Amino acid sequence: MAIRLGDTAPDFRAETTEGQVSFHDWLGESWGILFSHPADFTPVCTTELGTVSKLRDEFAARGVKVIAVSVDPIGSHNEWIADINETQNTEMNYPIIADPDRIVADAYDMIHPNADDTLTVRSVFVIDPAKKVRLTLTYPAATGRNFDEILRVVDSLQLTTKFQVATPAIWRDGDDCIISNTVADDELAAKFPKGYETIKPYLRTTPQPNR
Numbered sequence: 001m002a003i004r005l006g007d008t009a010p011d012f013r014a015e016t017t018e019g020q021v022s023f024h025d026w027l028g029e030s031w032g033i034l035f036s037h038p039a040d041f042t043p044v045c046t047t048e049l050g051t052v053s054k055l056r057d058e059f060a061a062r063g064v065k066v067i068a069v070s071v072d073p074i075g076s077h078n079e080w081i082a083d084i085n086e087t088q089n090t091e092m093n094y095p096i097i098a099d100p101d102r103i104v105a106d107a108y109d110m111i112h113p114n115a116d117d118t119l120t121v122r123s124v125f126v127i128d129p130a131k132k133v134r135l136t137l138t139y140p141a142a143t144g145r146n147f148d149e150i151l152r153v154v155d156s157l158q159l160t161t162k163f164q165v166a167t168p169a170i171w172r173d174g175d176d177c178i179i180s181n182t183v184a185d186d187e188l189a190a191k192f193p194k195g196y197e198t199i200k201p202y203l204r205t206t207p208q209p210n211r
């Protein structure tokens with residue numbers, strides 16, 4: 001069964017390159033990103049895991065813990081880390097789950113048999129501190145993901161969870177936001193003291209409330 005937005009992220013226990021993890025306990029009060037890759041010792045995956053490692057400060061600034069998973073065993077992950085570090089100019093700084101029995105892959109529906117019946121696709125799950133799934137993404141094996149976009153979505157999720165705004169297409173942190181349609185016109189001045197613009201009755205914008 002596919003995981004849908006708003007579902008509770010399935011909990012699991014797993015062996016990782018940083019020891020045993022009980023997923024919900026490991027997340028604690030943080031936001032989390034669980035992402036799968038098809039296989040160790042493959043080129044696109046090597047660049048992806050290195051990229052995420054190099055973005056460590058960006059994830060930390062947003063209070064996000066990151067964890068990777070594939071169906072490869074722990075020995076393979078541990079050997080591969082040396083290659084990631086060497087070729088991607090990094091020191092891996094987050095755990096990779098070993099999931100040879102597909103406990104995590106099945107719980108999160110990461111194997112799409114019509115694409116490949118043994119390997120996980122490139123899934124991404126963003127999970128909030130209440131353990132609710134807030135974003136799902138699925139990329140094919142031949143396409144490496146844009147982790148800047150995932151950071152951008154985290155920025156939007158954290159903002160729109162706190163304020164009655166939404167973010168427009170290609171929004172970036174600091175840009176103007178869209179005022180939620182749950183805000184009545186006579187509440188605008190009080191709720192958005194930085195100002196607002198009514199472009200259409202359903203399209204009202206405001207400077208980003210927390211910047």
Ligand code: BEZ
Pocket residue numbers: 038039042043044045046141142
């Ligand atoms: C890769 O990471 O390059 C890759 C992995 C599995 C299938 C295709 C490409």
